[in-house]
Amino acid sequence: MQYMILIYGDEKNFAQMASSPEAQKQMYAAFTKYTKDMRDAGIMRAGSELKPTSTATTVRVKNGKTVTTDGPFAETKEQLGGYYIIDVPNLDEAVKWAARCPAAQGGSIEVRPVGVMPATA
Amino acid sequence: MLTPVIENICRAEGARVLAGLIRRFGDFDLAEDALQDAFAKAIELWPAQGLPAAPAAWLTTVAQRRALDLMRRRRAGPHYTDEPPDVAAHESDDEGHAAEISGIEDDRLRLLFTCCHPAIAQAAQMALALRTLCGLSTREIARAFLEPEATTAQRLVRVKKKILETRIPYEVPSGESLPERLQAVLGVVYLVFNEGYAGTDAPGLVRPDLCTEAIRLARLLVELMPQESEALGLLALMLLHDARRATRVGDDGAIVPLEEQDRTRWNREEIAEGLELLDSALALRRRGPYQLQAAIAALHARASRAADTDWKQIAALYGGLLREQPGAVVELNAAVALAMAEGAERGLEWMARLGEREELSGYYLLPAARADLLRRLGRLAEARDAYRAALALVRNPAERGYLDRRLAECGG
Numbered sequence: 001m002q003y004m005i006l007i008y009g010d011e012k013n014f015a016q017m018a019s020s021p022e023a024q025k026q027m028y029a030a031f032t033k034y035t036k037d038m039r040d041a042g043i044m045r046a047g048s049e050l051k052p053t054s055t056a057t058t059v060r061v062k063n064g065k066t067v068t069t070d071g072p073f074a075e076t077k078e079q080l081g082g083y084y085i086i087d088v089p090n091l092d093e094a095v096k097w098a099a100r101c102p103a104a105q106g107g108s109i110e111v112r113p114v115g116v117m118p119a120t121a
Numbered sequence: 122m123l124t125p126v127i128e129n130i131c132r133a134e135g136a137r138v139l140a141g142l143i144r145r146f147g148d149f150d151l152a153e154d155a156l157q158d159a160f161a162k163a164i165e166l167w168p169a170q171g172l173p174a175a176p177a178a179w180l181t182t183v184a185q186r187r188a189l190d191l192m193r194r195r196r197a198g199p200h201y202t203d204e205p206p207d208v209a210a211h212e213s214d215d216e217g218h219a220a221e222i223s224g225i226e227d228d229r230l231r232l233l234f235t236c237c238h239p240a241i242a243q244a245a246q247m248a249l250a251l252r253t254l255c256g257l258s259t260r261e262i263a264r265a266f267l268e269p270e271a272t273t274a275q276r277l278v279r280v281k282k283k284i285l286e287t288r289i290p291y292e293v294p295s296g297e298s299l300p301e302r303l304q305a306v307l308g309v310v311y312l313v314f315n316e317g318y319a320g321t322d323a324p325g326l327v328r329p330d331l332c333t334e335a336i337r338l339a340r341l342l343v344e345l346m347p348q349e350s351e352a353l354g355l356l357a358l359m360l361l362h363d364a365r366r367a368t369r370v371g372d373d374g375a376i377v378p379l380e381e382q383d384r385t386r387w388n389r390e391e392i393a394e395g396l397e398l399l400d401s402a403l404a405l406r407r408r409g410p411y412q413l414q415a416a417i418a419a420l421h422a423r424a425s426r427a428a429d430t431d432w433k434q435i436a437a438l439y440g441g442l443l444r445e446q447p448g449a450v451v452e453l454n455a456a457v458a459l460a461m462a463e464g465a466e467r468g469l470e471w472m473a474r475l476g477e478r479e480e481l482s483g484y485y486l487l488p489a490a491r492a493d494l495l496r497r498l499g500r501l502a503e504a505r506d507a508y509r510a511a512l513a514l515v516r517n518p519a520e521r522g523y524l525d526r527r528l529a530e531c532g533g
Contacts, residue, residue, distance in 0.1 A: 001288050089288075089290075090288045090289065090290040091238075091240055091287045091288055091289045091290065092289075092290050092294070092298075095240070111287075112287075113286055113287045113288065
């Protein structure tokens with residue numbers, strides 16, 4: 001069963017880290033190891049970091065017209081900063097992997113099962 | 122009429138059968154639907170054929186067949202999972218009835234841990250355990266939670282969907298997460314016991330089947346985790362309460378308060394076992410709320426006359442309990458203990474402060490406890506008002522009977 005691991009954190013902290021190359025290096029090393037562990041376990045299906053919400057564009061279609069706005073769809077204290085999709089037998093396994101995510105300390109990791117589209121007839 | 126007899130059997134066996142069905146099919150709704158159909162078949166067939174030798178095995182077989190039917194039907198329509206249920210695997214499963222029955226305890230324990238999974242909100246954990254393991258109706262669960270029936274119903278629908286869609290495993294957790302998960306399970310077991318101790322629709326006050334159920338579940342937990350002091354404490358607590366069961370309701374159907382109960386009719390065996398369990402729990406030197414409550418119950422059990430009760434120690438234990446488990450209901454009990462230890466006025470002052478807060482509005486025991494203290498002080502006019510306030514809130518007929526009697530004694 002596939003689960004999406006959504007990584008939330010305060011991106012201000014993340015921006016501050018840019019001024020400390022050592023901290024940044026450590027964080028990337030932690031994520032590299034985490035990703036490698038997932039690959040080695042054979043459970044990783046996808047995953048990526050996301051650029052900060054300042055780069056986000058929100059799109060809505062109103063009366064057939066595409067309306068775009070600058071920024072994320074909602075202002076929140078913690079922002080979505082990346083994701084993984086993993087394939088594990090059950091929620092307990094997914095939660096174990098989520099807890100190992102480096103961003104789980106200080107941030108929040110949301111675990112959601114990935115829905116499967118109904119087979120088209 | 123045979124139907125009530127059959128309904129009783131179905132009710133008694135239902136939870137055991139359901140736990141096994143959930144393990145085999147991994148779907149709470151499917152299992153419940155199949156079991157309901159098996160009950161209907163029993164009511165249809167048993168009057169003519171006679172009761173089967175092993176009703177649980179009969180219900181299991183019929184419900185499994187029904188569940189397979191339901192699964193096939195669902196497969197005919199659009200399905201939304203990546204892995205369709207393996208019907209063939211279930212069909213080729215040739216486990217005999219003996220194996221089916223011997224696996225029952227484990228299934229129910231598995232079900233208990235699944236119901237109490239941390240990914241499920243606590244209120245939903247309890248509702249689901251009461252529904253599936255104890256066969257309580259939505260109405261009975263709603264009363265246990267002091268919430269509207271529709272809220273409980275919606276809670277149950279959501280939680281079953283979450284278990285199915287997020288694939289919460291159906292298992293007893295392993296080593297490291299076991300102690301943590303146990304806390305949630307203990308809470309649910311205690312709630313089950315309390316529902317049995319003051320059931321909603323029961324003609325008397327007590328629904329012994331639920332008390333027995335909770336005690337049995339706690340025994341299983343103690344067996345699984347003999348070093349867990351709070352599991353021991355909970356079992357001790359429930360046994361010490363259960364020992365008083367026969368004396369809690371009088372011949373007139375009204376509740377008999379602790380001080381008027383015939384202590385010679387308390388169940389000595391249960392008290393002895395409870396006291397022994399409490400000692401084993403305390404010897405582990407990890408105290409917790411269940412052990413504190415069991416210690417309070419033990420002090421009542423040890424007093425051969427109500428007048429011998431060590432209220433000072435009970436009040437002190439409630440102080441400890443409040444620190445570990447703050448809450449308005451515990452506070453009310455602590456106020457009663459303080460009143461008994463240091464005088465009714467002290468209790469009334471505390472209850473007045475409690476009344477100013479919102480938590481206990483609608484909870485009949487607050488005005489009932491006030492009324493009892495006012496009666497002791499001879500302030501009968503105020504006592505009558507408080508008894509009437511309690512009567513306006515109480516629902517259980519046995520509790521109502523007690524309040525009616527007291528109101529009459531106060532000249533109301």
